[in-house]
Amino acid sequence: MNNPQLSADGELQHLLTLEGLPAEIIGRILDTAVPFVSIAEREVKKVPLLRGKTVFNLFFENSTRTRTTFEIAAKRLSADVINLNIGVSSATKGETLLDTIDNLVAMNADMFIVRHGESGAPHLIAQHLWATQRQHIHVINAGDGRHGHPTQGLLDLFTIRHYKHDFRELTIAIVGDVLHSRVARSLIHGLTTLGTPEVRVIGPQTLLPTAVESLGVHVFHDMRDGLAGCDVVVMLRLQSERMKGALLPSAGEFFKHYGLTVEKLRLAKPDAIVMHPGPMNRGVEIDSAVADGTHSVILPQVTFGIAVRMAVMSILAGSR
Amino acid sequence: MRIEIRGGRLIDPKHGIDRPASVYVAAGKVAAIGDAPSGWHADRVLDATRLVVCPGLIDSSARLREPGFEYKATLESEVAAAIAGGVTSLACPPDTDPPLDEPGLVEMLKHRARSLNQAHVYPIGALTVGLKGEIITEMGELTEAGCIAFSHADAALANTQVLLRALQYAATFGYKVWLRPQDVHLARGGVAHDGEVATRLGLPAIPSFAETIALDAIFELVRATGVQVHLARISSHDGVARVRAAKKAGLPVTCDVAVHHVHLCDVDIGWFNAHCHLVPPLRGTRDRAALRTGLSDGTVDLICSDHTPVDDDAKQLPFAEAEPGATALELLLPLTLKWAREEKLPLTTALARITSDPARVLGLDAGHLAAGADADVCVFDPELHWRVEPDALRSQGKNTPFLGFELPGKVRFTLVGGQLVHES
Amino acid sequence: MTGAPLPDAELALGRLADKMRGAVAFDAKLVGIYSGGAWLAERLADMLDGEHPVGYIDVSFYRDDYAQKGLRAKLAATSIPFEVTGSRIVLIDDVLYTGRSVRAAINELFDYGRPESIELAVLIDRGGRELPIEATYVGARLAVARDVSVVLQRHLDGRLELSLEPSGSAGGE
Numbered sequence: 001m002n003n004p005q006l007s008a009d010g011e012l013q014h015l016l017t018l019e020g021l022p023a024e025i026i027g028r029i030l031d032t033a034v035p036f037v038s039i040a041e042r043e044v045k046k047v048p049l050l051r052g053k054t055v056f057n058l059f060f061e062n063s064t065r066t067r068t069t070f071e072i073a074a075k076r077l078s079a080d081v082i083n084l085n086i087g088v089s090s091a092t093k094g095e096t097l098l099d100t101i102d103n104l105v106a107m108n109a110d111m112f113i114v115r116h117g118e119s120g121a122p123h124l125i126a127q128h129l130w131a132t133q134r135q136h137i138h139v140i141n142a143g144d145g146r147h148g149h150p151t152q153g154l155l156d157l158f159t160i161r162h163y164k165h166d167f168r169e170l171t172i173a174i175v176g177d178v179l180h181s182r183v184a185r186s187l188i189h190g191l192t193t194l195g196t197p198e199v200r201v202i203g204p205q206t207l208l209p210t211a212v213e214s215l216g217v218h219v220f221h222d223m224r225d226g227l228a229g230c231d232v233v234v235m236l237r238l239q240s241e242r243m244k245g246a247l248l249p250s251a252g253e254f255f256k257h258y259g260l261t262v263e264k265l266r267l268a269k270p271d272a273i274v275m276h277p278g279p280m281n282r283g284v285e286i287d288s289a290v291a292d293g294t295h296s297v298i299l300p301q302v303t304f305g306i307a308v309r310m311a312v313m314s315i316l317a318g319s320r
Numbered sequence: 321m322r323i324e325i326r327g328g329r330l331i332d333p334k335h336g337i338d339r340p341a342s343v344y345v346a347a348g349k350v351a352a353i354g355d356a357p358s359g360w361h362a363d364r365v366l367d368a369t370r371l372v373v374c375p376g377l378i379d380s381s382a383r384l385r386e387p388g389f390e391y392k393a394t395l396e397s398e399v400a401a402a403i404a405g406g407v408t409s410l411a412c413p414p415d416t417d418p419p420l421d422e423p424g425l426v427e428m429l430k431h432r433a434r435s436l437n438q439a440h441v442y443p444i445g446a447l448t449v450g451l452k453g454e455i456i457t458e459m460g461e462l463t464e465a466g467c468i469a470f471s472h473a474d475a476a477l478a479n480t481q482v483l484l485r486a487l488q489y490a491a492t493f494g495y496k497v498w499l500r501p502q503d504v505h506l507a508r509g510g511v512a513h514d515g516e517v518a519t520r521l522g523l524p525a526i527p528s529f530a531e532t533i534a535l536d537a538i539f540e541l542v543r544a545t546g547v548q549v550h551l552a553r554i555s556s557h558d559g560v561a562r563v564r565a566a567k568k569a570g571l572p573v574t575c576d577v578a579v580h581h582v583h584l585c586d587v588d589i590g591w592f593n594a595h596c597h598l599v600p601p602l603r604g605t606r607d608r609a610a611l612r613t614g615l616s617d618g619t620v621d622l623i624c625s626d627h628t629p630v631d632d633d634a635k636q637l638p639f640a641e642a643e644p645g646a647t648a649l650e651l652l653l654p655l656t657l658k659w660a661r662e663e664k665l666p667l668t669t670a671l672a673r674i675t676s677d678p679a680r681v682l683g684l685d686a687g688h689l690a691a692g693a694d695a696d697v698c699v700f701d702p703e704l705h706w707r708v709e710p711d712a713l714r715s716q717g718k719n720t721p722f723l724g725f726e727l728p729g730k731v732r733f734t735l736v737g738g739q740l741v742h743e744s
Numbered sequence: 745m746t747g748a749p750l751p752d753a754e755l756a757l758g759r760l761a762d763k764m765r766g767a768v769a770f771d772a773k774l775v776g777i778y779s780g781g782a783w784l785a786e787r788l789a790d791m792l793d794g795e796h797p798v799g800y801i802d803v804s805f806y807r808d809d810y811a812q813k814g815l816r817a818k819l820a821a822t823s824i825p826f827e828v829t830g831s832r833i834v835l836i837d838d839v840l841y842t843g844r845s846v847r848a849a850i851n852e853l854f855d856y857g858r859p860e861s862i863e864l865a866v867l868i869d870r871g872g873r874e875l876p877i878e879a880t881y882v883g884a885r886l887a888v889a890r891d892v893s894v895v896l897q898r899h900l901d902g903r904l905e906l907s908l909e910p911s912g913s914a915g916g917e
Contacts, residue, residue, distance in 0.1 A: 004591055019520065028817060035802065035821040044855035047805035049815075098636055118638035119522040120592030127591075128636070145640070146522030185522060209519040210527070314805075318814030 004126055007135075011319045014126045014139040015312050017148040018189040026193060029311050030158050036307035039076065049314045050079035053110040057083045058100070059142070060116040065278065066142055069302070070113050070151075073309035077317075079111075097121065098128050105129075111138045111317065119145030138316040140309075146180050152277055153186030155308040157194065159301050160232055163273050167191065171198040173226050173268075174217075175258060176236030176285055177207045183277045184236055185215070192216040202226035203258060206247045223258050230268040234275045235260050235285045251284045261287045265295060273297045321363045322346045323740065324356070325699060325733070328368025332375060333672035334679075334688035343373055345695040348738035352691055364740065366733050368699050374671050375687045376408025376696030376736065378678035380576055381552065382627035382649055384410075384441070386432065387425065388417025393629035393716040395432050395441075398649065401715035402439045403742040405650035406698035406731040407625075409679075409686055410439055414446040415473035421446035421457045423465035430466045438741045440696070442468045442682060444498060447486050451475035456486045459495050468682055471498035471552065474599050478504040484541055491547035496683070498550045499538055501559065502600060506530035511640045513603040517586040523640060526601055528556040535562045542571050550681055551575035554620060555600040557610035564619045574681045575619070577611050578626035579648055579655045584608070584721060594635050594642035595721040598626075612663060615673060622677040623659075625652040629717020647717030654727035657702060661728070667702075695738035704730040751884040753896060753904040756867050757784065760883035761791040764865060767881070768792065769832040772863075775799040777849050778820045780838025780896040783904065784867055788836065799824040801835075806848035828857030834880075838896040840866040843877035868906065870894055 005014040005021070012025055039045055055074040057067050067083060074081045086100065095103075101112070114122045122141040129137050143149040157167075164170055172191060178184045178201050191199050192215070201212060202220045213219060220226030227233065238254060248254050260274065274286075274295045282288045290296060323345040330341040330353065344352040344360060351357050382402065385393040402410055412429075414420035420429070426443050433441035445467035449455045452475075459470055470490060477483050477499075490497045510526030512518040518525035535551070539562070542549050554560060554575045563575050580598055585608045589596045596602055614620035628645025635642050648655075652674060660670035679687030686696060705726045710718040734742035774796050776785025782800045789798050802820040835849055846864060853859060865881040870888050888894055891911045898904055 032815065032819055035805070035819050038821055038823070039805075042856060046855065048851075049805055049810055096633060096636065097638070116638060118640050120640075121638040123592045124594075124636070124638055144522075145638075146524075148522065182522060185520070210514045210525065211516045211519050214516040215520065314815050318810050 004123060004130070007319070012315055013135070013319060014122070015150050015316065016122050016126060016139065016141045018150045018153045018186045018193070019148070021150075021189075021193065023193050026154070026157065026190060029154055029308065029315060030161060032311035032315060033158055033304070033307040036310040037304065039310075040303065040306065045076050046078050047076070048078045050074065050077035050317050053079045053317060054108055055079045055081050055111045055113065055313070056104050056109050057081060058086065058104075058112050058114045059084065060086045060114070060121070061143070063115060063143070066115065069305050070142060070309055073306050074313060076306070077310055077313055079313070097124065101125055101128060105134060105137065109137060111140065111313065113140045113142050114144070115142040116144050119147035121145070138319075140312060140316070143182055146182050146185070148186045149182040150186050151305070151309050151312060152183050153190045154312065155301060155305040156183075156187050156234065156275060156277070157190045158304045158308050159275060159297055160273075162300075162304070163297060164231055167194040167196045170196050170231045171200070171229055172196055172232040172234065173200040173202055173220075173230045174234045174236065175202040175223065175226070175260065177238050178203055178212065178236065179207045179209045180239070181236050187234065188215050188217055200226050200230070204248070223264060224267055227264060227267040230272055232273055232275065233260065233265070233268055237277060237279065238281055238285050251281075255284055259283070259285055259287060260290050262289050262293070265290055275301060278302070321738065322361065323735065323738065324360075324362035324365045325368050325373050325697065326365055328371045328373035328699060330373045330689070331667050331671055332689045333668045334375075334676035335690060336668060338666070338668050342368075343689065343697065345697070345735065345738045348695055350689050350691055350693045350695050353689065366699065366740075370703070371699050371701050371732055372667070373697060373699050375675040375689050376698045376734065377406045377652060377674045378682065378684070378687050379407045379410040379625050379627065379649065379652055379674070380622060380678045380682060381578075381624040382407070382410040382412055383415070383629065383645070384412050385629060386416065386429065392631050395436060397714065397716045398627070398629065399433065399436050399438045399441070401649045401713065403734045403736065404714045404731060404744070406653050406700055406734055407649055408439050408696035408698065408734060408736045409442065409684065410649075411442045411444055411468065411682055413444055413471060413473045415451060415475065419446045419451045420444070420462070420467070421449050421451070423458070423461045426462055426465035426467055437739075439736055442466070442684070444468060445470045447472045447497060448477065448482065453477040453479055453482055456482070456489055459490060460493065463495060468684075469496040469498050469550065472500070474500060476504040480537065484545070487541050487545045487547040487549075491545045496548045496550060498552050500552045500600070501531050501534035501538060501554070502526070503530040503534045506533065511597060511601065511644075512589065513586045513601045513607075515586060515604050517589060521589065521592065528558055528603065528607070531556050531559045531600065532562055535559055539566050539571060539573070542573060546572070548572045553578050553581075553600050553626065554611065554614070555581055555603050555607060557607045560610045560614040560619055564614070567619065574621045576622045576624050576681070577615065577620050579623050579652055580626070580646055580721065581608065581611055582615065582623060582659050583655060588721060589639070592639040593721065594637065594639050595646060595719055595723070597639055597642050597644045598646060599644045612659070615659075616663060616665060616669070621673075621681055623652070623656055623673045624678070625649050627715070629715050630719045632718070635719050646720050647713065647715045648720065649715060650713055651708070651720065651722060651727065653698070653700060653731065654729040655722075657729040658727060695735055697733070697735040698731060699733040700729055700731045702729055704728070706730050750906055750908060751868070751886065753867065753906045756883035756906075757787060757904060760865060760867060760881055761788060763881045764788065764834070765792055768834055768863065770794050772832045772834050773797045773799065773826055775801055775824065775833055775835050775849070775853065777835065777837045777845060778802045780867070781836045783896070783898050784838060785836045787904075788865070797826050799826065801849050801852055803845055803848035803852060806852045808844055808848065822852065824856055828853060828859055831859050832861050833859050834863045834865050836865045838867050839894045840864070840869045840877075840879050840882075841872050841894075843873050843875035846877050847875055867896065868894055
C-alpha cells in the first residue's frame with residue numbers, strides 16, 4: 001500500500017503520520033529545525049520562505065496551544081495565516097469536511113493544518129486533494145482522533161536528540177493514557193524508526209490499547225518497574241473525562257500509581273529527562289516538584305515545537 | 321413464453337447436479353431438464369454454450385432503502401441491480417424508515433416489488449416496535465402481510481428480558497427470529513475490530529468477545545424457549561466455534577456470513593478506507609480463515625451480500641463518521657466464485673451457499689431447478705472477468721471496497737418466474 | 745571553455761588578503777557565506793592585521809530559488825556572534841557569479857540589524873552577473889562557460905583548492 005504522504009519520488013508531500021516515514025526524512029526534518037531554533041533568538045524572527053503563501057489552520061477540535069504554535073511558526077516563515085475554528089457548528093450546518101476544503105482551495109490555500117476529532121481526517125483530505133489534482137497543496141496533521149500527532153512526535157524526537165544524542169542507546173518510558181493518545185502513538189513510531197532499543201509503555205490495563213506490543217513496545221503495569229534505568233520519561237496528559245467512572249476510579253488513585261513524583265523519578269537514570277506534551281495536570285500525572293525541577297525539559301519542548309513546525313512547513317512548501 | 325436455455329453446464333446444488341444439460345422453461349416453470357419435452361418449440365433460445373446455468377441466486381440480506389431512504393437508493397435501482405447480479409430472490413432487513421413494524425408497510429413493499437415484476441422480495445419484519453427494543457410487534461399480522469422472519473437488524477436490543485419475551489412469543493407460533501450477535505455495550509462507539517490495526521490507526525474498537533458474549537446469551541435463550549434462530553453476520557473465529565458447538569448440541573440455529581468477511585480483514589482498511597467500514601467490523605486473518613472453514617464444512621450455512629447502498633457524501637467522511645455498509649448485490653456471485661477458486665471448492669458446494677442453503681434457511685421452495693420448480697434461473701460466464709467500476713454497477717450505491725478489482729463471473733441471463741428479466 | 749588557466753586557490757587567497765590589508769576598516773567584521781566563504785573568512789581573519797571577529801551565514805532561508813528547488817538538504821546554522829547594527833561588515837564568498845547568493849546574504853544580515861556598511865570580498869569573480877552586485881575585493885577573475893561550476897574545496901590539512909565541475913553541483917552564484 002503506497003504511503004499517501006510521499007510523492008512517487010519519495011519526497012514528503014504531506015505530514016500525516018510518523019508511521020512508515022523513513023528515518024532519512026525524519027532526520028532531515030530534525031536537522032532542518034536546528035537553524036530555526038536560533039532564528040527565534042534574533043530580533044527579526046522571520047525568514048521569507050513562505051512569503052505569499054496562505055496557510056489555513058483548520059481546527060475542528062479546540063486547541064489554543066497547538067493552533068498558536070502553528071500560527072507563530074507559519075508567520076515566522078512570512079506566510080499569511082488564517083485560523084478557522086470549525087468546531088461542531090459547521091458540521092451541523094451541513095457542510096461536509098470536503099466541501100469546506102474545496103471552498104478554501106478556491107480561496108487559494110497553499111497549506112492546510114488540520115486538527116480533527118476523528119482518526120483519518122487528514123488522510124481523507126490528502127486523498128481528496130490528490131483525486132482532484134491539487135498536488136501543490138500540502139496537509140499537516142495537527143492531531144487526528146487517537147491516531148497521530150506527527151509534529152508533536154517530531155518535536156519530542158528533537159528534544160530527546162538535543163539532550164541525549166543517540167537514540168540507539170536509550171531506554172524511554174511513556175506513561176499514562178496510551179489508549180487515547182495520539183501523542184504516544186506518533187512518538188512510538190518515531191522512536192522505533194530511529195532505532196530506540198527499549199521503548200516502554202506504563203499504565204493500567206484500562207488505558208493501554210489491545211495488542212500494543214505490536215507497535216514495538218514493552219508493557220509495564222507497575223510504574224516503579226517501568227521507570228528503572230530510563231533515560232527519558234514522557235508523561236501523557238490524563239483528560240478529565242477519563243478520571244472518574246469506568247476507566248479510572250479517580251485522579252487521586254491514578255496519581256498514587258502512575259503519577260511522577262521526585263521519589264519515583266529516582267528510579268530512572270540520574271541524568272534522565274522528563275517530558276510532557278502539555279498542558280499538564282499538576283498533581284494528577286506529574287508532581288509540581290518534578291514539573292518545575294531540574295530534570296524537566298517541558299519548556300524547551302515548546303520552543304523546539306515552533307522550530308520543528310517551521311522545518312516541516314518549509315520542507316513541504318519547497319517540495320515540487 | 322417458452323424459453324430454451326441450450327447447451328450450458330447445469331449446476332443444481334440441491335440435487336447434486338453438475339453436468340451439461342439444456343433447460344426448458346414454460347408457463348413460469350421448469351418444464352424439463354436435459355431432453356426437450358415432447359412437442360417442444362421454443363419462443364426464445366438462449367445460447368448457454370460455455371456458460372453455467374444454475375438456480376437464481378437467493379440473497380438473504382439486501383437493503384433496498386425503501387421506504388425512507390430513497391435518496392440513497394430505490395426499489396427500482398436495487399432490484400435492477402439484483403437481477404443484474406443473478407439474484408432472483410432476496411430478503412430485506414426491517415431497518416427502513418419507518419421500520420417494517422406494521423402490516424401496511426410490509427404490504428406496500430411487497431406490492432411495489434410485485435409491480436416491478438423482477439426479483440422476489442421477502443421482507444423480514446421488525447421484532448420490536450420501531451426497532452426500539454421495548455415492545456414486541458404484531459408478528460401474526462406481519463407474517464400474514466408477508467414477513468418470512470423477524471429481526472432486529474443492527475438496532476440495539478440490550479434488554480434481555482424483552483429479548484426473552486420476543487423469542488418466547490415467536491417460538492409459540494413457530495416464527496423464525498434473526499439476530500445479530502453483538503453485545504450492545506461492548507460494541508458501543510466501536511468502528512473496527514479490536515486488534516493491532518485498530519490500535520495502530522487509533523480507531524475505537526469492538527472486541528471479538530462482543531460477539532461471543534452475545535452468542536452465549538442467545539444460545540441460552542434458544543435452549544430455554546425452543547425458538548428457531550438464524551444468526552446474522554458471524555464475524556469471528558470464536559464465534560464460528562461457538563456456532564459449531566451449538567449445532568453439534570442440537571440447537572435449532574443457522575448462521576450466515578456477509579460476502580465481504582469471506583475475503584477481507586482489518587488490514588484492508590489501509591489508510592482509513594471508509595469502504596471497509598462495515599458492521600460487524602472486518603476482523604483479523606485468523607477470523608477470516610475460520611469463516612472460510614465454517615463455510616466449507618457447513619457450520620456457516622450461507623453467504624449473503626448484506627447489500628447496503630450508501631450515498632457518496634455519507635462515505636466521504638473520516639472513517640468513524642462514515643456510514644457503514646457496502647454495495648454488494650452485483651458482487652455476490654463473483655465474490656463467491658473467487659472464494660471457491662481460492663479454496664479449490666467444487667462449484668456445487670460454493671453455489672449451494674447462495675442458492676439451496678438460503679432457500680432452506682428462508683423456508684422457500686426455491687433455489688433448485690428440478691422439473692416443476694419455479695423458473696428462477698441464473699446463467700453466467702464463470703470465466704469472464706470484469707472490472708468493478710461505478711459505471712459497471714446498476715445499484716445506486718457505488719460504495720464497495722472492491723472498486724478497481726477484476727472479478728470473475730458475469731451474469732448473461734436472469735429469469736424470474738420464467739420471464740427473461742435481464743440479459744447482457 | 746576557460747579563457748585563462750584555473751587560478752591556484754592559495755595564491756588567489758594571498759592576493760585577496762593583500763588587497764584587503766590596509767583597505768578594510770580596522771574594526772571590520774568578517775561574515776563568511778557557507779561553506780566556501782566560511783573557510784575563507786577563517787583564513788582571512790588570521791592573515792589580516794588586527795582583530796576581526798568572524799560570523800557565518802547560511803543563506804538557504806533567503807534564496808530566491810526556493811519555489812523551484814525547495815529547501816536544500818544540508819543546512820548549517822547562521823551564527824553572528826556580534827551586534828550587526830552599527831558594524832562595518834565584510835561579506836566573504838568563494839565564487840561571485842550571478843550575485844543571487846550575495847543578495848540573499850545581505851537580506852539575511854539586515855534581519856539581524858542595520859549595518860554601518862557592507863563590503864564584499866570574493867576569491868573568484870567569474871562574471872555572469874544577473875543582479876547589480878560587485879565585489880569590493882577580488883582575488884582573481886575567471887571566464888567560465890555557463891554549464892560549468894567553479895568549486896572551492898578544503899583538504900584535510902586545510903589547503904584550499906579550486907576545481908571545475910559540470911553544472912548541477914553546488915558551485916557559487
